[in-house]
Amino acid sequence: MNLTLKIWRQKDAKSQGKIVDYPISGIEDDMSFLEMLDVLNEELINKGEEPVVFDHDCREGICGTCSLQINGQPHGPDRLITVCQLHMRSFKDGDTIFIEPFRAKAFPVIKDLMIDRSAFDRIQQAGGYISVNTSGNTVDANAIPIEKEKADDAFAAATCIGCGACVAACKNASAMLFTSAKVSQFALLPQGQVEATNRVLAMVNQMDEEGFGNCTNTGACEIECPKGISLENIARMNREYLKASLKG
Ligand code: SF4
Numbered sequence: 001m002n003l004t005l006k007i008w009r010q011k012d013a014k015s016q017g018k019i020v021d022y023p024i025s026g027i028e029d030d031m032s033f034l035e036m037l038d039v040l041n042e043e044l045i046n047k048g049e050e051p052v053v054f055d056h057d058c059r060e061g062i063c064g065t066c067s068l069q070i071n072g073q074p075h076g077p078d079r080l081i082t083v084c085q086l087h088m089r090s091f092k093d094g095d096t097i098f099i100e101p102f103r104a105k106a107f108p109v110i111k112d113l114m115i116d117r118s119a120f121d122r123i124q125q126a127g128g129y130i131s132v133n134t135s136g137n138t139v140d141a142n143a144i145p146i147e148k149e150k151a152d153d154a155f156a157a158a159t160c161i162g163c164g165a166c167v168a169a170c171k172n173a174s175a176m177l178f179t180s181a182k183v184s185q186f187a188l189l190p191q192g193q194v195e196a197t198n199r200v201l202a203m204v205n206q207m208d209e210e211g212f213g214n215c216t217n218t219g220a221c222e223i224e225c226p227k228g229i230s231l232e233n234i235a236r237m238n239r240e241y242l243k244a245s246l247k248g
Pocket residue numbers: 159160161162163164165166167177178181221224225226227228229
């Protein structure tokens with residue numbers, strides 16, 4: 001395949017960025033999107049030019065770092081996958097592909113396609129944990145009976161990989177889907193009840209402080225989420241928040 005890549009280049013957080021055109025050839029259907037970018041970077045390095053900076057780590061849909069806006073869509077055209085799981089067979093010879101970083105005030109660009117998602121870490125640190133009794137009388141987690149439906153919902157919420165596609169897909173750059181997944185994975189389980197009141201208040205408060213917007217109710221986040229995190233988690237977080245506010 002011969003393609004034209006239109007890639008966002010930005011020297012650092014303070015510089016102004018711009019789209020730069022890169023023609024590329026010899027791209028195979030079986031290559032992943034990141035392998036295609038590796039080919040481009042090798043060519044740039046061989047020509048003595050600066051390679052394109054992009055985040056990646058596991059390359060198997062687990063770490064959530066490979067977050068790119070491809071032709072205006074977070075993680076590109078396919079559903080329920082990350083960019084590292086996207087293959088070039090989803091494009092055709094002669095295509096022009098726009099590649100940009102996720103756009104949100106709370107996700108500043110570090111360089112080129114790499115953004116700073118530490119706002120998510122701070123939301124998590126505000127309350128995304130549980131107390132564990134390490135006194136010597138610790139109860140085996142598997143000994144606590146939990147309804148199957150609740151266990152399944154908690155597990156589904158816990159599959160959020162913190163990629164930020166929900167924020168990039170939202171007109172308000174809302175982090176409600178991410179935060180609600182992190183709240184829900186504990187709110188559904190008995191182990192999560194000890195800090196439940198403080199957790200939801202602290203995490204929502206941190207989310208607002210980071211500059212994420214409110215939920216638009218359009219559901220774009222759920223559609224673009226590579227892990228299929230459900231909007232039901234946002235409804236659950238709102239209920240938890242109301243309950244905690246009334247208690248507080
Ligand atoms: S909710 Fe989905 S889109 Fe948002 S950070 Fe988690 S995995 Fe990514």
